[in-house]
Amino acid sequence: MLREKLNKVLNELVTEKQKPFSSNQLAEFIRKDLQATVALIANKTNSTLQIKASAGAGNWADVPWVSILNPIITKSTQDGIYPVYLFCADGSGVFLSLNQGTTAPTQRLGRKAAEQYAANVIQTTLQKLKILPTWLQGEINLKTRTGLGLSYQSPNIAARFYPKDQLPSNEQLIEDLNEILSAYELIANEWSSGGYQSQDLLDPIEIDTAKVNAAIPLPKPFLLLAGISGTGKTRFVRQQAERSAMEGIRNFELIPIRPDWHEPSDLLGYVSRISGTQFITTPFLQFMAAAWRDAVVLGAGYSLKNPNEMTPFWACLDEMNLAPVEQYFADYLSVLETREWRDGNYSSASIFAPGKLFKATDTTVLAQLRIDLGFSDADWDGLWSYFLDQGMPLPPNLIVAGTVNMDETTHGFSRKVIDRAFTIDFGEFFPNVYDLFFEPKLEPVTLGFPLDSQITNADELADVAADPKGQRSIEFLQAVNELLKGTPFELAFRALNELLVMLKCFSPQTPEQLYAVWDDFLMAKLLPRLEGDEDKLQANGDDSLLIKLKTALTTRFLTAASRPDLFNIQISDKAAPAIAFRSLKKLEWMQDRLQRDRFTSFWP
Numbered sequence: 001m002l003r004e005k006l007n008k009v010l011n012e013l014v015t016e017k018q019k020p021f022s023s024n025q026l027a028e029f030i031r032k033d034l035q036a037t038v039a040l041i042a043n044k045t046n047s048t049l050q051i052k053a054s055a056g057a058g059n060w061a062d063v064p065w066v067s068i069l070n071p072i073i074t075k076s077t078q079d080g081i082y083p084v085y086l087f088c089a090d091g092s093g094v095f096l097s098l099n100q101g102t103t104a105p106t107q108r109l110g111r112k113a114a115e116q117y118a119a120n121v122i123q124t125t126l127q128k129l130k131i132l133p134t135w136l137q138g139e140i141n142l143k144t145r146t147g148l149g150l151s152y153q154s155p156n157i158a159a160r161f162y163p164k165d166q167l168p169s170n171e172q173l174i175e176d177l178n179e180i181l182s183a184y185e186l187i188a189n190e191w192s193s194g195g196y197q198s199q200d201l202l203d204p205i206e207i208d209t210a211k212v213n214a215a216i217p218l219p220k221p222f223l224l225l226a227g228i229s230g231t232g233k234t235r236f237v238r239q240q241a242e243r244s245a246m247e248g249i250r251n252f253e254l255i256p257i258r259p260d261w262h263e264p265s266d267l268l269g270y271v272s273r274i275s276g277t278q279f280i281t282t283p284f285l286q287f288m289a290a291a292w293r294d295a296v297v298l299g300a301g302y303s304l305k306n307p308n309e310m311t312p313f314w315a316c317l318d319e320m321n322l323a324p325v326e327q328y329f330a331d332y333l334s335v336l337e338t339r340e341w342r343d344g345n346y347s348s349a350s351i352f353a354p355g356k357l358f359k360a361t362d363t364t365v366l367a368q369l370r371i372d373l374g375f376s377d378a379d380w381d382g383l384w385s386y387f388l389d390q391g392m393p394l395p396p397n398l399i400v401a402g403t404v405n406m407d408e409t410t411h412g413f414s415r416k417v418i419d420r421a422f423t424i425d426f427g428e429f430f431p432n433v434y435d436l437f438f439e440p441k442l443e444p445v446t447l448g449f450p451l452d453s454q455i456t457n458a459d460e461l462a463d464v465a466a467d468p469k470g471q472r473s474i475e476f477l478q479a480v481n482e483l484l485k486g487t488p489f490e491l492a493f494r495a496l497n498e499l500l501v502m503l504k505c506f507s508p509q510t511p512e513q514l515y516a517v518w519d520d521f522l523m524a525k526l527l528p529r530l531e532g533d534e535d536k537l538q539a540n541g542d543d544s545l546l547i548k549l550k551t552a553l554t555t556r557f558l559t560a561a562s563r564p565d566l567f568n569i570q571i572s573d574k575a576a577p578a579i580a581f582r583s584l585k586k587l588e589w590m591q592d593r594l595q596r597d598r599f600t601s602f603w604p
Helices: 002-017 025-045 103-109 111-129 170-192 233-244 283-295 330-336 363-372 378-390 415-420 471-484 493-506 511-529 545-557 582-597
Strands: 050-056 060-069 081-087 093-100 158-163 222-226 252-256 270-272 278-280 313-318 340-342 345-347 350-352 398-404 422-425 442-444 531-533 568-570 599-601
Touching: 002 025, 002 060, 002 081, 002 093, 002 170, 025 050, 025 060, 025 170, 081 170, 093 111, 093 170, 103 111, 111 170, 158 170, 222 233, 222 415, 233 252, 233 313, 233 398, 233 442, 252 283, 278 363, 283 313, 283 378, 283 398, 330 350, 330 415, 363 378, 415 511, 422 511, 471 493, 471 511, 471 545, 493 511, 511 545, 511 582, 545 582, 582 599
Parallel strands: 222 398, 222 422, 252 313, 313 398
Antiparallel strands: 050 060, 060 081, 081 093, 093 158, 270 278, 340 345, 442 568, 531 599
16 A cells, blocks of 8 residues: 555656646645555554655645654654655655754754754764664765755665665565664654763754843834944844844845835735736745744744744844835834733734735635745644734844934934834944044944833832832933923823833843933933924923923933943943933934024934
């Protein structure tokens, strides 16, 4: 029976590959009939073995396969060791191979380190366990040119090749399968006893997660980097991504904004029916998908990793305001407010609501979309099904940073955009000092994705020694808001929550560090809202609102001579340098501009 089914696949594979994949009879045969036959044999030796089969996802796989997975070792063909039938791309034969998953090791270790890791597995497995001595060892040839097909060749531990015109008897095929399953059982025993984690067996490469753990979580996952052209805003985003990237993971995407963007579809993609129905993906959507693949446990559907195991993914929207941000970015801005971390659990509304996109297209379009977004492997079945049913939420590890220049060719920002962003005046936070061009004294701290969205209990601030209940910060914001009452700039609960989130992110331990948090909050959340002419900024008296704010701050709150920099450290000793209060300097700059031009705003 096994011989008959292998023979059918080999005889029909080349012909059927030329036909449409959707509802293809041979693809269904591989996934169901051949899978069931292998399962019937394998489960006699071990009922816990999981048998998976794939002929492709949306399109034909160049190398169809049927795998046998022991949950003790792996539940995914992307990691661990497992026996697998691999059909040559040209239909010339099939290998029964004891193979390794390479996708997950490559993501963790990088390509070169993962290749060395796979070689160590081969050598030590064969030498220590003495299994399958008469089987073919070393790289196999699957007659394929695709990246996925090639990835099965060099990780082979041991294999038997069955040519199409020389298939052995059914009894011999079953005997070979039982032999490889016996070897697999020895590997599972070694694995469960910890042998495959020991230094003498595999010499595993340490995975450096310190870069991720050391990052300071941002208060918001959306940054506006404002400043004149050439100050290094885009380079800053790229360097932040590089600092926290694991080798082999591309966690930076540069997305140039076009002046003619007016619809969310320009950023997120759309359904086209010009030459048949298809979904046109975009770099931003593909990057979101990549962030999701990093954020979830492989093969476990929507189950999220521990945040310390996630990689921050930085999307840089270059020259963000060349187009009207409120138009092309509207969907993202709306969903952004629904992100929530609560008791370590993450949730978000979907940027593509269920039924609005994914269920509105036919199965062929969805199959191609799955491939385009990188979810074609069977291990992503659970996550893809979640997206089809629930839509695609914002990934928890995605940070969007927009670079901003203000001139006659760009658009301004509405309150909706400013309120949802963490704005950084780049020249003030990361100044260009010509004298230090060749020998810089400072470097930016490493930033990570937010781990808090809302402070609902004062006890959450218990570790903030300078303000353990947040009461001093509440009093500070109340005093500031008193000056804003009756103006268009008055603050609401959102601003208070964001100040408290900043407290938790930066965890000030001294009064000076607390002043630094307040100062940066004013720079990032309040001052970008202030703009207008003399009439608009007149605050119930002769002095402008800018002067009143500066006076109140210098006399009641920001009274120290300096404050520590929360966003830079000294290269020499990694200490935070002392700097002047940014908000006071900015208020003075805005007031001078108001007197000179009769109009002012935050933007350089």
